[in-house]
Amino acid sequence: MSMTEYPHLVRNTWLVVPLYNEATVIHDVIAHTLETFPNILCVDDGSSDGSASLAHAAGAEVAQHPINLGQGAALQTGFDWVLTYTDAKYVITFDADGQHRTSDALRMVERAEDEDLGFVLGSRFLSETHQAGTLKKFVLRTAARATKMRTGMDMTDAHNGLRVLRRDALEQIRLRQNRMAHASEIVHQLAATGLPWAEESVTIDYTDYSRSKGQSLLNGVNIVTEMLFG
Structure with missing residues (x-):
């Protein structure tokens, strides 16, 4: 499918970008992303x-x-803003630090449309070319196994921030974990919708800047512990 043939998809899609102290890169990230997706909401978090x-x-x-x-x-x-002020069919969660690729996001929303999926989750581990280090890979794959135990969802990457959510899935999400544990919470809530879903291979572009802003290994361990024993 080509977006030239199906321009309604990008018009009916909004990107939600959490934003906190990304002045170094945010202008370029938004300008580049707007070349593909015309609707972007940044939520500046103080x-x-x-x-x-x-x-x-x-x-x-x-x-x-x-x-x-x-x-x-x-x-x-x-999510509340998009549901209140737009008639978007899809929402994409997208990072502000330049780690995500618009080509991956576009392919994911195309897949959701083609296969009638309620949500599509990005995975860096469906390809052997991922850049995650050994410890990070271990923590994230442990989180994926813990997610399967809790939800039945057979995932390879439970904490990837690139996601496509159809409106009916979005309407059933109510995040109460404000900090990083929301990455587990959103997967649990999506599983509860019973909607069809898929994982899609994506690339995370780790740079010195994004690594300096990224989630620490300790945070990842804490999230896994919470999922297993919380």
Whole structure:
């Protein structure tokens, strides 16, 4: 399928981008992403570096938290905004630091449309070319196994931030974990919808900048512990 042939898909898709102190890269990330997806909402989560203004100048809509509440809270604010103010069929969760590729996001929304899927989850582990280190790979795959134990979903990458959610799936999400544990919570809630789903191979572009902003290994271990014993 080509977006030239099916331009309604990108018009009916919104990207929700949690944003916290990404002034170094956010203008370029938004400008590049707008070349493919015309509808982007950045949820500025109490940034102190002017990130919101830069995102708006690049062409994104911006919602703002007056204080930092965490990525889970930013996503839920974005979901509520899209459901309230748009008739979007799909929402894509997309990182602000340049790790995600618009080509992957586009392929995922095409797949959701072609296969009538309620949600499509990105996985860096469906390809052997992933850049994750040994320890990170171990933690993330342990999280995927824990997710299967809790939900029955046979996943390879439970904590990938690139996701496509159809509107009927989005309407059933209510994130209450404001911080990084929302990555587990959203998967559990999606599993409960009973909607058809798939994983899609994606590439995470790790840079020195994105690594410096990324989730620590300790946070990953804490999330796995919470999933297994919480």
